[in-house]
Amino acid sequence: MKYIQQGFGQLFILVLLTLTACQTSTRATNAGTETAASQSLAPKRVDIRGSIVMRRYDQGQVMLEIEGFTTTADSRYNRAYVLVLPTSQMFGLDGQTISLSELQQGQRVAIILRGGGKGSMTGVGVARKLWIENPYEL
Template structure:
């Protein structure tokens, strides 16, 4: 086998691999750019009827980019806990009264909230968990 034949085969294999790799890449669907508006419309801007805890924030502690809330709940058939200690992380979705997203620093003591906990939380009457989604509610 001569040297030019080896170079020809190597070039052919290189082009074949390149063609296969780019073909696989273009067949994938794009990331959430096309359906972003549709998913925002389907997610509820108002709190769900059944949540893990619904009540008033009675204590807020900020430490190293995370907020811990102590929520005193109301007794209701639509909430699991009457009291909860909730960790609010930067990835928690916080939705205001107008349906827009809020940041953690807009939470304060005395606000009414409804919270879904990641994994459903732990405990019997007092829930402990990480907030997945948090809605602000009107005063009651």
């Protein structure tokens, strides 16, 4: 009788560990899915968030002039002159990478720059990451 009680006790611990391990695995999968979904959106704080006013293409590089909508704490500059290289990370509305040819005048973008600026109003630099944003969201 004593061995049966010990066997049930060990079986109970084994089942409890198995159920806990499955629950941990499910949580990790959900966290990975949430992270993948949030990577397609620009972070709240960026160097410049605004509309492409001017776009010039020359020898595989694109020069953008971005004008910010308003002065907010979420954007570092009101206006920026950004050089976009083919090596810059660029993301579309769906979170997929895009090419330089998909950047058009009038699009709303959020950009993290590599480089400095002139004071607190105008940013000048190379785009490290660029996200195209939905034009209907404010």
